[in-house]
Amino acid sequence: MRRLLLVFLVLLTLIVASGCTTTTHHMLNPIVLDPQVSLDEKLSAYSIPKVQVTFPKVYHDGLKWRDRVIELIEGAEDYLIISAFLASSSEDLQPLYDALARKAESGVRVYFVVDGIGPFDMTETRFHLIPLKFLRESGVHLLEFNPISSARLVSLFSLLDRDHRKYLIVDGKHLAMGGMNLNYISIGARDDNLQRDSMYEFYSPELVTLLLDAFVPWWNEQSWEEIRREDFQVDETVAIGMKTYDAWYVDQHPGSDKVSALFGSMLAEAKHEVKVLPFLPFMDSNMIEAFRTASDRGVQVQMIIPFDKRVTNRKGIEYMVKDLRKMQIDLRIEKESAESQRLLHEKLMIVDDRYVVIGSTNINYRSFNLAYETSLVIDSEELAREVEKHFDELYKKTVSITEAMAEAWQTFANWPRFAVGFFGG
Amino acid sequence: MRKLLFSLMLLLLCSSLSARSLGYGVGFYGQNVEAEPERASSGAEFSLVYKPFLLAFLNPSLHVKNSVGTEMDGEWVAPYWEVGMSVDLIRIIDHPFNFLAHNVIAYTPSVSVAYQYDPRRNLSLASVGFSPFKLSQKDFWYEYFSPFLTYDLKSGELDSWGVNLVRYTFFFK
Numbered sequence: 224m225r226r227l228l229l230v231f232l233v234l235l236t237l238i239v240a241s242g243c244t245t246t247t248h249h250m251l252n253p254i255v256l257d258p259q260v261s262l263d264e265k266l267s268a269y270s271i272p273k274v275q276v277t278f279p280k281v282y283h284d285g286l287k288w289r290d291r292v293i294e295l296i297e298g299a300e301d302y303l304i305i306s307a308f309l310a311s312s313s314e315d316l317q318p319l320y321d322a323l324a325r326k327a328e329s330g331v332r333v334y335f336v337v338d339g340i341g342p343f344d345m346t347e348t349r350f351h352l353i354p355l356k357f358l359r360e361s362g363v364h365l366l367e368f369n370p371i372s373s374a375r376l377v378s379l380f381s382l383l384d385r386d387h388r389k390y391l392i393v394d395g396k397h398l399a400m401g402g403m404n405l406n407y408i409s410i411g412a413r414d415d416n417l418q419r420d421s422m423y424e425f426y427s428p429e430l431v432t433l434l435l436d437a438f439v440p441w442w443n444e445q446s447w448e449e450i451r452r453e454d455f456q457v458d459e460t461v462a463i464g465m466k467t468y469d470a471w472y473v474d475q476h477p478g479s480d481k482v483s484a485l486f487g488s489m490l491a492e493a494k495h496e497v498k499v500l501p502f503l504p505f506m507d508s509n510m511i512e513a514f515r516t517a518s519d520r521g522v523q524v525q526m527i528i529p530f531d532k533r534v535t536n537r538k539g540i541e542y543m544v545k546d547l548r549k550m551q552i553d554l555r556i557e558k559e560s561a562e563s564q565r566l567l568h569e570k571l572m573i574v575d576d577r578y579v580v581i582g583s584t585n586i587n588y589r590s591f592n593l594a595y596e597t598s599l600v601i602d603s604e605e606l607a608r609e610v611e612k613h614f615d616e617l618y619k620k621t622v623s624i625t626e627a628m629a630e631a632w633q634t635f636a637n638w639p640r641f642a643v644g645f646f647g648g
Numbered sequence: 649m650r651k652l653l654f655s656l657m658l659l660l661l662c663s664s665l666s667a668r669s670l671g672y673g674v675g676f677y678g679q680n681v682e683a684e685p686e687r688a689s690s691g692a693e694f695s696l697v698y699k700p701f702l703l704a705f706l707n708p709s710l711h712v713k714n715s716v717g718t719e720m721d722g723e724w725v726a727p728y729w730e731v732g733m734s735v736d737l738i739r740i741i742d743h744p745f746n747f748l749a750h751n752v753i754a755y756t757p758s759v760s761v762a763y764q765y766d767p768r769r770n771l772s773l774a775s776v777g778f779s780p781f782k783l784s785q786k787d788f789w790y791e792y793f794s795p796f797l798t799y800d801l802k803s804g805e806l807d808s809w810g811v812n813l814v815r816y817t818f819f820f821k
Contacts, residue, residue, distance in 0.1 A: 378820070446754060
């Protein structure tokens with residue numbers, strides 16, 4: 224009897240613990256590191272598809288992106304798919320959500336995914352947070368991914384799985400992805416609460432097809448309001464006559480090795496220079512080792528850690544810095560200034576003035592292991608030149624992190640903040 | 649008994665593993681034994697669930713359950729082990745309880761039949777249950793106030809009755 228009970232409890236423990244995995248060792252996989260294997264072959268080995276994309280329009284201003292989103296919503300004729308991680312209305316965002324409601328009422332199908340962590344938003348947004356449930360009355364198909372409630376505490380570690388993707392598809396034609404949420408601090412605030420971030424809008428029938436192929440079964444796995452792939456058309460003509468670029472797209476799921484393989488491959492591909500905006504760099508030892516390996520090969524790696532005015536986050540990152548210095552890279556932190564009061568939420572990696580990695584993925588343990596993410600590598604020297612200018616402007620307002628700073632920051636009092644950031648940041 | 653187990657295994661093997669088919673549950677039960685009131689117990693119930701389909705009517709699932717609780721004298725016991733099958737009678741999405749959940753939630757009342765074993769008395773029982781207040785999402789079940797009855801397999805007489813006050817089941821795979 225006791226033996227049976229023991230087996231039962233062991234089985235339950237295994238099930239519960241199965242949610243805790245790491246995939247970052249794929250950044251150091253021999254295939255990923257092999258200089259004889261081409262980037263294309265490495266990514267193919269991980270089933271990371273190659274697509275063609277047009278030159279993107281880059282938005283660095285949340286308010287301008289908000290206006291563009293409203294414009295895209297108002298122009299929609301058939302369907303809109305929005306994934307936003309954090310999304311809520313506020314006085315400043317009322318025009319956007321009114322436009323969305325009107326569109327749904329007019330018969331356009333609107334599928335809107337937000338993450339269940341949204342109601343626990345501890346940023347300035349919490350003072351400007353109107354939940355989006357009202358959109359359902361207009362016919363918007365709103366899905367809150369993995370909601371957090373007392374009952375759902377039963378799902379234990381699965382509560383760590385979050386949908387962090389940010390993208391928008393309009394009528395199978397317009398496509399945008401990047402780091403901006405659809406809440407107050409991302410696209411609504413008119414003061415220093417507005418985050419610095421980026422969104423990229425471009426055309427790519429191939430990528431829209433990939434996104435839809437993934438979205439429909441994913442949606443049906445979550446919702447009783449089932450949809451059919453054939454009801455979402457793709458405009459195959461939209462990029463005809465436009466110059467296109469090679470790109471590789473990762474639709475990362477919790478526990479998937481793809482994002483690790485992608486970033487590992489990009490670091491291994493680097494020959495002279497890597498520039499990185501990681502947002503919250505809570506890295507594990509494999510990630511640190513992957514950067515160190517690139518640095519050992521003589522690659523000049525520049526990484527900018529944002530100045531985070533949120534004390535808990537800042538102290539957690541500061542605790543991590545001593546370990547990050549093991550990467551032996553040019554590790555910088557933004558100076559505290561009027562500009563850096565606006566949090567640098569952007570995620571970006573530029574490799575050898577050629578490859579630009581964009582999307583929702585932070586360079587940290589959580590994004591690589593516990594979240595749904597989008598990552599897109601665009602092979603474009605023109606785009607690399609454009610975003611490098613932006614990176615270099617940011618770089619000018621940073622200081623190098625010294626050993627003395629790192630030593631002083633890694634205090635026992637900051638460890639809980641680090642631990643929270645590592646799994647939750 | 650063997651036939652029942654064989655049938656259950658066959659159902660499991662024949663059904664394709666669709667997304668979110670395997671789950672575990674935690675609940676709180678209270679049980680009264682008719683002939684031996686001092687054996688009445690209450691405590692936690694743990695379950696493993698397999699739901700291969702998502703049928704709108706008569707959707708079946710298999711379960712294994714174990715309970716751990718205390719009897720009237722405070723002694724810790726495991727009053728039942730159970731293996732059985734539940735059927736969601738119907739799935740209704742438009743109902744008045746949707747405001748309770750973050751997402752669209754279905755009302756799915758269910759009935760269950762199971763083989764139950766009481767290790768305290770080395771007794772084999774047949775159990776029938778009803779979940780009148782069961783709400784389902786594709787990855788989660790919420791069940792409240794689910795009564796059950798057990799019958800002695802030898803005599804066919806009512807042996808015990810009880811209620812699962814609450815049971816939450818999470819489908820992880």
